[in-house]
Amino acid sequence: MQIPEGKKIYFSSDNHLGAPTQELSKPRERKFLAWLDQVKEDAAAIFLLGDLFDFWFEYKTVVPKNQVRVLGKLAEIVDSGIPIYFFVGNHDLWMFGYFEEELGIPVYHAPQTFEFNNKKFLIGHGDGLGPGDKGYKRMKKVFTNPFFQWCFRWVHPDMGVRIARHLSVKNKLISGEEDAQFLGEENEWLAQYAKRKLEKEHFDYFVFGHRHLPMQIKVGETSTYINLGDWISQYRYGVFDGKDFQLIRF
Structure with missing residues (x-):
């Protein structure tokens, strides 16, 4: 893209x-919606790099309740002609076509x-990715296993989503302290x-x-590794203007 x-x-x-509860998540949701309204004014494209939701699982005819305003805003932006690209994270990796079919957003695993x-x-x-973190890598193999996903799909959504959200919030990745x-x-x-x-x-x-930690590290003479941080306490986002990349706090 030029x-x-x-x-x-x-x-x-x-x-x-959605974390730690839907009610306590509302201010962050409103802040994210305000960010989307701001960046759509001059966005050539928007990249969402995962863990947009603290938990997401698509049953064949059911999607998790809440965050409807976020889904609506994403659809509005795509309909206006601005492409959005979504990468699944470890908290929302159970995506099976809803974003592509309903919102027109390509999803990458x-x-x-x-x-x-x-x-x-x-x-x-x-x-x-990278070395170490073997415990999580083993866990991810289970979560992405088609048989495990098939089994979970048979749990009633009210029960399945409640269990999954409880475990997701307890996960150390949401605490932000170690990360x-x-x-x-x-x-x-x-x-x-x-x-x-x-x-x-x-x-x-x-x-x-x-990583929940904004950082920019030179990894080569002309190469930079960038981590975007999070929207739990950091409220950071990245922007590339065609020449330079910046990390900005919203």
Whole structure:
């Protein structure tokens, strides 16, 4: 994509809407809606890098209640001609077509390559990448297993969603405490992942979420790893104007 004059690419991740409860999540939801209204004025495209919801599971004829205003706003933006790209996170990885069919938003389950103004990006949520985190990687294999998903689908939605939301909120990833601690450039596993990717292919920017900590780390002479932070306490987003990438607090 060649970004039109005066337009920008926007990035957001780890909103965790619905946590710790729907009621307490409302102010953050309103803030995110205000952000969408702001960026749609000059957006060439919007990238949502996962964990938009603290829990999401699509039954064949049921989607989780709440966040209807967010879904409506996303549909409005897409209908206006602004593309939105969604990457599933570890809290909303059970997406099976609703965003594509109802909202016109492509959904990706793995990092993807994009090119804007001759700058090459690798974009994804970031979970399960790089060295370590073996416990989560094993857990993800279970959650993405078709048989496990089939079994969960037979649990009544009222019960299934209640159980899943309870476990999701208890997950350490929503606490923000452990994930908001900088480990040092040599220990940041997504930065290590980026460096390994550069051994085989050049990228100007690696853009991820998941860590709940905004950061920009040089991983090569002309390559930068960027983590977007979260919308629990950080309220950070990324913007690329065709020349430079910035992390901004909303």
